[in-house]
Amino acid sequence: MWVLHGVCTAGGRLGFWAEDSRLPARTGARLPARPVPHPFAVTAADLIAARTRADDPDPTTAEPGGPHPDEVVLRLPSVGTGPAASPELVREPVGGGTSGRGALRWREWVVPVVPVDGFPLPGCRLGASGRYLLEILDFGADLVRRGRVVPVVDRTEAATRWRAVLSGVDAARAAALRAGMPPSFRAGGGADLFRVALDAIVDREARKALGELKNSSSHVVDAWVAAAGAGDGRFAAERGAVVELRERLRRWGADGFAEKPVRLCFRLVAPLQGAAHEEGWRLEFLLQAVAEPSVLVPARDVWQRGDAVLRRWVPRPEEVLLADLGRAVRLYPGLDRALAAKRPARLKLDVDGAYDFLSRAALLAQAGFGVLVPSWWRQPRRLGLTLTAAPRGAAGIVATESELGHRAIVDFRWDLSLGDEKLTQAELMSLAKAKAPLVRVRGQWVHVDRKRLAAGMAFLERGAGGEMPAAQVLFQHDREAALPLPLNGVVGRGWLADLLAPDAEHRLEPVPTPPGLTATLRPYQRRGLAWLVFLDRLGLGACLADDMGLGKTVQLLALEAVNRQDGKRPPTLLVCPMSVVGNWRREAEKFVPHLDVHVHHGADRDPVRLLGEHDLVITTYATVTRDAAELAAITWDRVVVDEAQNVKNSATRQARAIRALPARHRIALTGTPVENRLAELWSVLDFVNPGMLGPLTTFRARYGVPIERHRDAEAAVRLRRATGPLVLRRLKSDPRVIGDLPEKIETTQSCTLTAEQASLYQAVVEDMFARISEIQGVKRKGLVLATMTRLKQACNHPAHLLGDGSPVPGRSGKVDRLEEILDEAFADGDKVLCFTQFTAFGSLLVPHLAARFDVDVPFLHGGTSRRDRDAMVRRFQSEDGPGVLLLSLKAGGTGVNLTAANHVVHLDRWWNPAVEDQATDRAFRIGQDRHVQVHKFVCVGTLEERVDRMIEDKRGLSRLAVGAGEDWLTELSTERLREVFALTPEAVGG
Structure with a gap:
């Protein structure tokens, strides 16, 4: 690595x-x-x-x-x-x-x-220095893109250099970067390496942007300008001319671009409630310390107390005040009246003057001045349209899709609104008559765009009400571009209100537990089931995006039980990664045993034409891609994709194959609806409801670019409104959820073997049975124990069994599943303990996981000294410590308190419940304030699965402890060992 x-x-x-x-x-x-x-x-x-x-x-x-x-x-x-x-x-x-x-x-x-x-x-x-350099690179490139750079003459030679202009937010960001410099970045020497690095980056990026310019003039200014885009910035000129140019540029920079410890701020104060609309506005002047923005000194105090308040930063603050006012008047000419006073401190304005200042506030802020404006201007209540829709007849949830459905016709009405407040006819007439751009409405000042108001009233005159399909109401935010004004909101009545409500899951009627479901659903799971049933009856696809460990599997199986309690339906196709096929099959057998469940994968899988005989068909993404044409010939009742991030790239062959499957209903299950880009969310939702968010290019322009590049909060709100009705996301940190959870959740993670693992596993088994008939007694026990150890190693990873130091990625079902769990845990800010009984396996995982997630991966094992062990535990327990800790079962299974973790992964099993519980209790103990999720890895169709089942049977029947370690297995007969060790076809991922 x-x-x-x-x-x-x-x-x-x-x-x-x-x-x-x-x-x-x-x-x-x-x-x-x-x-x-x-x-x-x-x-x-x-x-x-x-x-x-x-x-x-x-x-x-x-x-x-x-x-x-x-x-x-x-x-x-x-x-x-x-x-x-x-x-x-x-x-x-x-x-x-x-x-x-x-x-x-x-x-x-x-x-x-x-x-x-x-x-x-x-x-x-x-490394820390690498991350730091990338941060400076991003900062410098951003400054160049925004034009926050100026050309200067180098201090040591006749050369043009580009230098960053740091003011306002940029100055604060620079100060934070300078303060956060890691010690390792100082290894190259130098006093202010941050500024050196930033200047070098800015100079390089500015030259890239300008391109090569031909230095064709001998005049010093022309030569300097030409050199601003030349490769190294050097130009030929007499020394005296260079010195004079340098001084002129210094004075020019000091006038408008120099970094100053104190800056001028403007604060606009609106009239009180009882004041006249036209009078009472005032613009106050203040001085602000750049290093401590909370220090704001009114101009009147500057004049009265001189340098007493701001002496820490400037000797004569009143001179800064006058100089900055002189600069600002170029951007806001209205300041001329204030400069006529001997000691300017404020400026009285009427409503037109206030609007004139507000319209120039962004220019003043960009020039480096502080601007404090009323909250209603920073977060304006925009004039827009609100759609109110109601189902015909009785309001409420109707049980059949024929009575509802996304094709149902509903009544609607348009209203003009300010934010989320609808305007009455009288208020609209009052706004139409007002002459000023700032108007007080319901006791608050608002800016009313005259053209927008006229367009809105004309829209209402053409038709304020009528009928439309329910789906058009749900997806109205995607049709906002066709409206003359922004869409401020969509309000529903009856079942539409339940669907559109932000807390829809809490408003829906509970669904009775279906017969045949053996699981006891927790309250939040019952709410999730009600939501799934509700959307299913409306014919709308759903994305269940609950956090890992909240039971998406059992909620989906409960929905299947509800749908199939009234008779036979076409089958449901469930597509999932190979690593969780075994989990799904076992959960289905456990919670809905009356359903006919079939696993469709592997070289000897049944013909596709026979799949219609089953209730639930479980398959893998790879199998769907291979059998795409045959599977698309079946009309499925429902298609479900688990770990839906696997279809996040809509252009892949795999995603196209899954989208082509015909189904009455579609569901996506994922704990990470967005991993890297919003286009992934579009891909998932376009699978469950094709066309809902329009084409990807439109989605990127409307949501992706504004949110990802510009952090547009308004676009983010629109996206949540558009997608919220069809996405249910519950977090483990939500008090309404965590109160429903037990303190410890134990699940068996069924993993599959790769073909390479299966080949090695079978070779180990054959080798043992070729030798076992020739030995007895202690030697036989030793052979069985050694074989079990080697089989465990094969289940872990081929490189673990072979000990050849070969690459890790893509060769182990367990490692793949571990990466999936860590992905979700890190996304939620959780910490994970990973136990293995093999120090060699832990040593193999450390560099792989460190490179895969770019995180520190400490490993506590038998060779760890006491001092290092204590330091490792302290660092893991700290808030900013590593997100994962590997432990050998013997060294880390007792004597340490690791309550910072709320996930425990047992990578390979000791097959002694007491030992495993003891290791789990490193996290599940006094001081733990969150529920703990325990993941026990077992490879399906192998020795691991059969021994796990035997232990669980003993636990459930008699609660008797199994003997320490695995010695009890050595007493089994040869035929029983054949059954326990045999490799079954389902063990290999397809």
């Missing part, structure tokens, strides 16, 4: 260098006296080659050239004969690092550095 670090030198050289956990540690007795190559550093050639492979896997298409490597000297903590490994470096296996011991010392090391272009490298961990 590589760890990428960022570096910046005092001379402004930027780049990345990498440590490699697999390089051997240096040995010896003394540190070098002069800088030598860093022993763990990846060569520049290897870095560039890896980057090239990531961009273009085909080496024959790679273009010549590429980034030019460099070497820098870093001052790093060192011990023994080499540099101390960085905290992010995970060495393989346990026990790497520098071999020498002793006190840390500062020593210089030479590292190869590749320029920042094209990095970081995918699949590598980012």
Whole structure:
């Protein structure tokens, strides 16, 4: 595993260098006296080659050239004969690092550095300095995009340099970045490396934006301007002319762009309730300390107390006040009247003057002034349309789709509204007569756009009411572009109100527990079932997006039981990852045993034409893709996709195959409806209700770009309104949910083997039975125990059994399932304990998980010293500690308090319930204030599944403890061992 670090030198050289956990540690007795190559550093050639492979896997298409490597000297903590490994470096296996011991010392090391272009490298961990450099890169590029840069003359030579202009929010962000600089970023030397790095980035990005300009003039100003876009910024001119230009630019920058400790702020105060509409507005002047924005001193106090209040920042604040007012008058000419006063402190305005200032507030803020405006201007109640719709006849939930459905005709009425308040006819006439742009309505000031008001009234005159399909009401937000005004809201009556309400699940009538359902549903699960039944009867697809562990499986199975209690229906097709096929089959057998459940996957799967005979058909994404045409020939009652993020990319062959399946109803189950981009949410919802959100291009323009790029809160609200009726998301942190939960939830995670694992498993079994008939007694017991150990290793990962150090990704069903659980846990901010009885397996997982999630993965095992163990526990328990902790069952199963975790994963089973419970109690103990989810991994169709079932039978029948460890299994007869060890077809993922 590589760890990428960022570096910046005092001379402004930027780049990345990498440590490699697999390089051997240096040995010896003394540190070098002069800088030598860093022993763990990846060569520049290897870095560039890896980057090239990531961009273009085909080496024959790679273009010549590429980034030019460099070497820098870093001052790093060192011990023994080499540099101390960085905290992010995970060495393989346990026990790497520098071999020498002793006190840390500062020593210089030479590292190869590749320029920042094209990095970081995918699949590598980012060190703290690497993350920090990327943050500065993003900040600098953003400043250039927004034009917050100015050209200056270099202090040491005749060269044009681009420099960032930091004011307002940008200054605050820069201060936070400077304060958050990790110590490792200072290894390149220099006093203010943040500013050095930012200036280097801004200069580079500005030159990219300007392109190459030809330096064709000998005049100093023309040469300087031309050099602003030249490759290195240098230009030819006489020294005296350069000095004069530098001074002029300094004065120009001081006038408008210099970073100042104090800035001018404007505060607009509206008239009180009883004041006349036209009078009583005032614009107050204040001075604000940039470093401490809470320090706001009114101008009258500046004049009265001189420098007493702001002496910490400026010697004469009154001069700053006058100078800034002089600058601001260029953007807001109305300040001329204030400057006529000897000591300007405020400006009286009428309503037109107040609106004039408000319309210029954004320009003033962009120029670096503080602007404080009333809340009703910052968050205006916009003039728009509100749609009210009601079903015909009796209001309420009607039981059959024929009476409701998304095709049902409903009555509607349009109203003009300010925010969520509908305007009466009298208020509309009053607004129409008003002449000023700011009007008081119901005791509050609002800005009324005259053109928008006229357009809205004309729209109502053309027809304020009528009839429309229910689906058009539900999806009205997607048709907002066709309206003359923004859509402020959609209000429903009767069942439409239940569907559109933000807390719809709490308003729906409960559904009686269907006969044949053996599960006892918790209150929030009963509400979820009612919501699913409600949408099912309306003919609308649903996305159940409950947090991991809240029981999406049992809610879906309960819906199947409800639907099938009145007779035979076409089958439901459930598509899920191979890693959870076993879970679904067992949960279905447990909770709805009366349903005919069939698993459709594997090389010997039944013909598709026979699937119509079953109630619930469980299959995998890969199988659907292979059997797409045959499965699309069946009309399914319902198609369900579990782990619906698997269809987040609508353009893939897999997603297209699933969308093509015909079904009366569709449901998506996912704990992470959005992982990276909003387009993923569109893909999931377009599967459950095709066409609901329009084409993807329209969705991106309407929601994706405004929300992801500009953090548009209004667009986010519109998206929630549009999708809310069809997405049910409950979090474990919700008090209404957590009160329904037990303190500990134990589930068996049924995993499948890859073909490689199955082959190794079968070879181990055959080897044992070829030898077992020849030995007896202690040797036989030893052979059985050794075989069980090897079978467990095969179930864990091929590299665990073979011990060959081969790659981890994509070769183990257990590792795949672990990654899925960690993905969801990290997304929710949860922490996870992972127990294994094999130190070698933990050592294999540490670098893989560290690279996969770019997180620290501490490993507590038998070789961990007491001091390191205590430090590891303290760090994990801290709020900002690692999100996952690996533990060997023996070393970490007792004696530690790890209540920061609320997930416990048993990767391989000790087959002693008491030992497992003891390990689980590291998290489930006094001090735990959240429920704990326990995931026990078992490979289906293998020894693991059969022993797990035997233990559960003993637990349920007699509550007798199984003997310690696995010794009790060695007493089984050879024929019984054949049954227990045999590999069944369902074990292999399809």
